[in-house]
Amino acid sequence: MTNSHYERAGALRTAGVNPRLSTPQKLMVFVLSMALFGLANIILEIIPGPHIGPVDMGVSNFIFVPLTMVALFSPFWAALGAPLGEIVFVDLLMGDFSGLSELEGYLQMFLALYIAGSIIRNPRSKVQIWVGAITVIVIDKFLSAVVDLTKVWIGLEDAEFVEGLPESILFLEGLGFGVDVVISGILFGAIPAMWLIPALHGKIEPLMGMRPRVPGEPVPGDAPRTGWFVVVAIAIAIGSAFFSFLEAWDIEVGVFEAEFLEQYGMSFLWVAFGAIALTVVVSLVAYWLGTRGKEQPDVGAADAVAKAEAEARKEKVDA
Amino acid sequence: MSPIIQVSDLSFRYPGAGADTLRNVNLTIERGDFVAVVGGNGSGKTTLCKTFNGLVPHYWAGDFAGEVIVDGVDTFESGVAELSAKVGYVYQDFMNQLVRPTVRDEVAFGPINFGHPDHAERVAEVMEQLDLEPLAGRFTWALSGGQAHTTALAAVLALRPEIVVVDEPVAELDPARAHEIYRSLQWLNEELGLTIITIEHHAEFIAQYTKSVVLMADGAPVWHLDIDEAVNRTGELAEHGIPAPQVVQVCSALGVERSPRDVDTAASLLTSRGLTAAPVEFAARPREARCVVAQTVDVHHGYKTVAGDVLPVLRGLNLELYAGDRIALVGGNGSGKTTLLKQFAGLSVPRSGEVVIDGVNTRSRPPGKLSEIAAYLYQHPQQMFLKDSIRNDVALFPSGRKFEGWEAIVDEVLRRVKLAEFADRDGRGLSGGQQRRATLAIGLAMRPKLLLLDEPTSSLDVSSRDDVTSTLADLAQVIECTVVATHDMHLVAEWANRVIVLEGGEVAADVDPRTLFTRPDLLTRARLVPPQVVMLGARLGMDPLPLSVDELVASLHAGANV
Amino acid sequence: MARKQRDILSVEWIKLELIRTAYATRGGLFTIMDPRAVIIWYAILAFVPWFTHNVTVLAGLFVLGAISVVIARVGPLVLGLFIIGLGFEIIYLVIASLMFGGNWETLIALGVLNLKLGAVSMASMAAFVSLDPEKLSDALLSFRAPHLLSFGVSYGYRMLPIMVEEFNTVFDGYRLRMMAPDKPGFLAWRTIVHWGKMAVLSFYPIFLNTAKNVRTTVEALETRGFTYAQSDPRGRKLRLAYLRITPLDVAVLATTIILVVGCFWLGAAFPVYR
CATH class of the missing domain: 3.40.50.300 (P-loop containing nucleotide triphosphate hydrolases)
Known part of the structure; x- marks a missing residue:
């Protein structure tokens, strides 16, 4: 029974590779992403972050871990899993679960990771990895910083508002943002990712029975239909902003007279809640619509993958 | 007996792989058989076994040609969920197979997912059969290897499959545990009539427990033989990385043509030939013990x-x-x-x-x-x-x-x-x-x-x-x-x-090692199983005990020459 | 300095503490309650503080939170981290705002904000420390949360000790085999860089090993009907059959509501605004 005499006797019943991820493959990416980012966060929790003055000089995130996941696997499913790992492993476990703002953090991180993963079209490109790493931090931290700064801006309208606080928040936020970009984005983001992503590319995928991502090919298991995704993304962005404003409310309200608050404060809150609920519903419906009918392979994509595969084989031979 | 698994012209290639992993496999497994699938690395043993429960091709999508009929169902037309009710699978790294926090939850996971209203009875029954009751509340990550393997086995049995596939049970367990697992499998096979398929490298386990052997090479079976015949193909098995059990090596070195399946048979074979051991001075293993x-x-x-x-x-x-x-x-x-x-x-x-x-x-x-x-x-x-x-x-x-x-x-x-x-x-x-x-x-x-x-x-x-x-x-x-x-x-x-x-x-x-084997009390307490050759030496009444096939054979030769 | 076996602030200790927290082995009132009731209880205490600015009410809710923490027997690690976090936050903000010309007004404003945040945090600590992962995941399932979420919660907890152990092993491997810097350097910066490097490098083997493990896990999930259960409601029903709201649950919820109302009544009677 040698290679030369071998010919398939049975009728072929499936052909080629399905460019779409199967449900278990999505599950695998999701679970792996969750477990690894969860572990990274637990480790950070154990290591005390040094503080220099009021600024936490510690590492806020091992961004390179989820970045590697979104760069090598389906960005959508990897980005969905990673922030859940953080919540499950650290926040729930440490009793540090802050309810609503946790959801805000989840959405921000998901959005940041998903966009970064979509930017990295070629896992071997150092430039793209750098851009991806910085993108995660900028989107994630910037969203929250912008919200915080908006609070201050509103606060500045009224001179009677607590003196010194707005400036100090501006100062601390700005400083914290800078430190995060340097430490989390570069030191523990871009630099390790630059080494880790190429090191794992082509090695980790076969372990999970998947084909390595080929530069330039459509991302496997990419966000269901782009149009719908934009809707969901915008909805998520609005939603997360609202969650943040819930917190902001607390300081903002200082602007108003107490009676005004008695009259309108509550109803404003309810408006905010309604908006959030609506956002969530819209997102879910959009997502559901987007994932429906996903199983039919699309012919164009199949061709592209076949071509990419052929190129990958050639590369292997060249190497 | 009727066939429970029928594989015809099966070929399979993993996505992105350059060659087929399975090549025109034709194989029939009878209901109630206890089959060992053997073969070297990359012979396609594990892939073959994953076609039985539909993981190939439903989970691992690739090029799939030919057909696999399990209990009358074409696996290609069916799905993993449906086939799991027929085929249970215990992995080599069974620790990762456990997905729930406690043993009882783990066993109940399958029946509950499939919505079986009698899940409680199923769980109780399996836990009793495998003596897992005392461990019911234990955390799965805190179990010893043997307990974890038994839990994994119980969890698949709770779905009441007709076939159980066990991938290399000996690999991650100590020998005493491995024997216990094999005895459980034997019991399931004989008492409950389940078809058992194991992937196994160790000839002594194959010879002692299984009923037939499938030898795989290059992605296809070389042969599928009854155990009695298979143990005599020592040369072929050794070629594929499965050296004969020590008792078989001893017998063939002494020119005994029938191959024994375990120590007892070997001892009676040798005694019936009138072969007795002569006391021989075995080489001592020196220790300096100075520095x-x-x-x-x-x-x-x-x-x-x-x-x-x-x-x-x-x-x-x-x-x-x-x-x-x-x-x-x-x-x-x-x-x-x-x-x-x-x-x-x-x-x-x-x-x-x-x-x-x-x-x-x-x-x-x-x-x-x-x-x-x-x-x-x-x-x-x-x-x-x-x-x-x-x-x-x-x-x-x-x-x-x-x-x-x-x-x-x-x-x-x-x-x-x-x-x-x-x-x-x-x-x-x-x-x-x-x-x-x-x-x-x-x-x-x-x-x-x-x-x-x-x-x-x-x-x-x-x-x-x-x-x-x-x-x-x-x-x-x-x-x-x-x-x-x-x-x-x-x-x-x-x-x-x-x-x-x-x-x-x-x-x-x-x-020193020789002394260790003369103390059965110590062996039992430390959960140790002596090599076959030592047990055989003990059965033949040798003192000192032989530690290798060569030593035993030398001693028997010396006895024959007396 | 001679090495000694330490039981506190070692990796082993933290692992034990995590397990203890995760599985709520300390006991406490909320562990015997129906998880759904605990979540509702949490929701009440988490939302209410956002609807008032009356310091009296907030102080009352803060006390309620503190009492719940005691009743739930929250462990020292979690409590310690919480107090340190809250304390440092206040101190830094105070220093920073004094720097920018703030005054004691600032301190009071911050105090009120932290009263609110503290009350919510303590309620969440008490609730989630008491819920073991299974109960939490079942409660989520019964509230019709996505299947993946409830599975993620229970699987995450199962994997946690194993993954921490695995990381520990790999990290020890680096400690044994990678050369440590000869001199610690200014502020021990060389040692810090060395440890940071080891932590990052450890992820290469961890990624590969975990990927291999996850593959088996997901295959096993598949064979045991995990995906199937998402489309078949019978499994969900069976899983949740054991959940029962008992008189105790009702009593705890009623008491909480009465106490919350009591706080608001006190607030109305003795209002304090900053």
Whole structure:
């Protein structure tokens, strides 16, 4: 029974590779992403972050871990899993679960990771990895910083508002943002990712029975239909902003007279809640619509993958 | 008997792979059979077994040609969920198969997911059959290997499958546990009429428990034979990496044409031929015992438990390890073997007492410095592979410490363990035996005085195990003292010159290997199973006991010549 | 400095503490309650503080939170981290705002904000420390949360000890085999860089090993009907059959509501605004 005499006797019943991820493959990416980012966060929790003055000089995130996941696997499913790992492993476990703002953090991180993963079209490109790493931090931290700064801006309208606080928040936020970009984005983001992503590319995928991502090919298991995704993304962005404003409310309200608050404060809150609920519903419906009918392979994509595969084989031979 | 699995013209190729993993497989498995699937690495054993429950092609989508009919259902037309009710699958790394926190939850997971209203009865029944009741509330991550395997088995049995596939049960379990698992499988096969399929490397288990053997090579079965016939094909099996059991080797060396399946048959075969053993002076294994390499002085150690108290693991150990010692550290689970190794490696220091290695108290140096005199190799090779290639892993220690000519050391070490040609591969991609030799290379390049190994031969097939044993024997030239924590009595019989039996954190015996096997009480307490040749020697009333096939054969020859 | 076996602030200790927290082995009132009731209880205490600025009410809710923490027997690690976090936050903000010319007004404003945040945090600590992962995941399932979420919660907790152990092993491997810097350097910066490097490098083997493990896990999930159960409601019903709201649950919820109302009544009677 040698290679030369071998010919398939049975009728072929499936052909080629399905460019779409199967449900278990999505599950695998999701679970792996969750477990690894969860572990990274637990480790950070154990290591005390040094503080220099009021600024936490510690590492806020091992961004390179989820970045590697979104760069090598389906960005959508990897980005969905990673922030859940953080919540499950650290926040729930440490009793540090802050309810609503946790959801805000989840959405921000998901959005940041998903966009970064979509930017990295070629896992071997150092430039793209750098851009991806910085993108995660900028989107994630910037969203929250912008919200915080908006609070201050509103606060500045009224001179009677607590003196010194707005400036100090501006100062601390700005400083914290800078430190995060340097430490989390570069030191523990871009630099390790630059080494880790190429090191794992082509090695980790076969372990999970998947084909390595080929530069330039459509991302496997990419966000269901782009149009719908934009809707969901915008909805998520609005939603997360609202969650943040819930917190902001607390300081903002200082602007108003107490009676005004008695009259309108509550109803404003309810408006905010309604908006959030609506956002969530819209997102879910959009997502559901987007994932429906996903199983039919699309012919164009199949061709592209076949071509990419052929190129990958050639590369292997060249190497 | 009617066929329960029928495979015709099956070919399969993994996505992105360059060649078919399964090639025109034609195979029939009868209802109620107990089949061993054997074959070398990459022969397609595991892939074949994954076609039975539909993981191939429904989970692993690839090129799938031909058909697999399981209990009247074409697997291609069915799905994993439906087939799981017919075929249960226990993985080689069964620890990762457990997905729920407690044993009872784990067993109930399948029946509940499938919405069986009688899930409680199913769970109770299986737990009773496999004696899992006492463990019902235990956390799955805290189970011992044997308990975890039984739990995994129970969890698939709760779906009441007709067929159970067990992938290499011997690999991750100690031999006593492996025998227990096989006895459970035998019971399921004989009493409940389940069809059992195991993937197995160890001829002695195959011969003792199974009813038929499928030999796989190059992605297709070479033959499927009745066990009685299969055990006589020793040459063919050995060619595919499955050396004959020791009892068969003894009989064929003595010209007995029938192959026995276990020690009892072998003993009666030999006695019926009138072969008796003559007392022979076996070569002793000398120990110098002059120069102390490592020493423990009244070492007490323990771990905090979840409840907050300290669980004592080592209780007042006083040991002296000498240059020239080849020590096998044996004992049951929780006897303190691994803890003692870690103490010697300086990974932790004792709660009280002192550990001194080469004149250095472990309290006086950090682990990174102690590793220059004592190297510790973990049980699972994948935990030792930190770098992207074997060469980098081996070089990590000597290059970081800027050893004189470290490149030469790395090359020399890789050559010594016969891995020079694989030096640039990632360790995870190698076969089990190669992985072990790679970890040995890592240890050697550290040039320690004391080498500590945790279960270096577990999960290896027989030929890789022999490879590792002989590599270990080679090390005597470069390493002053080697300590191996093990359950593998072949390793003890063939390599060690000193056996330390730990029991409850104390030294129960400190003897030479031959003496160990004359003490059945110790063997039982430490959950050890002697090699077949030792048991056969005991059955033939030999004293002293033989430790190898050669010794037994020599003794029987001498008896025949008297 | 001679090395000693330490039981506190070692990796082992933290692992034990995590397990203890995760599995709520300390006992406490909320562990015997129906998880759904605990979540509702939490929701009440988490939302209410956002609807008022009356310091009296907030102080009352803060006290309620503190009492719940005691009743839930929250462990020292979690509590310690919480107090340190809250304390440092206040101190830094105070220093920073004084720097920018703030005054004691600032301190009071911050105090009120932290009273609010503290009350919510303590309620969440008490609730989630008491819920073991299974109960939490079942409660989520019964509230019709996505299947993946409830599975993620229970699987995450199962994997946690194993993954921490695995990381520990790999990290120890680096400690044993990688050369540590000879001198610690200014502020021990060399040692810090060395440890940071080891932590990052450890992820290479961890990624590969975990990927291999996850593959088996997901295959096993598949064979045991995990995906199937998402489309078949019978499994969900069976799983949740054991959940029962008992008189105790009702009593705890009623008491909480009465106490919350009591706080608001006190606030109305003795209002304090900053």
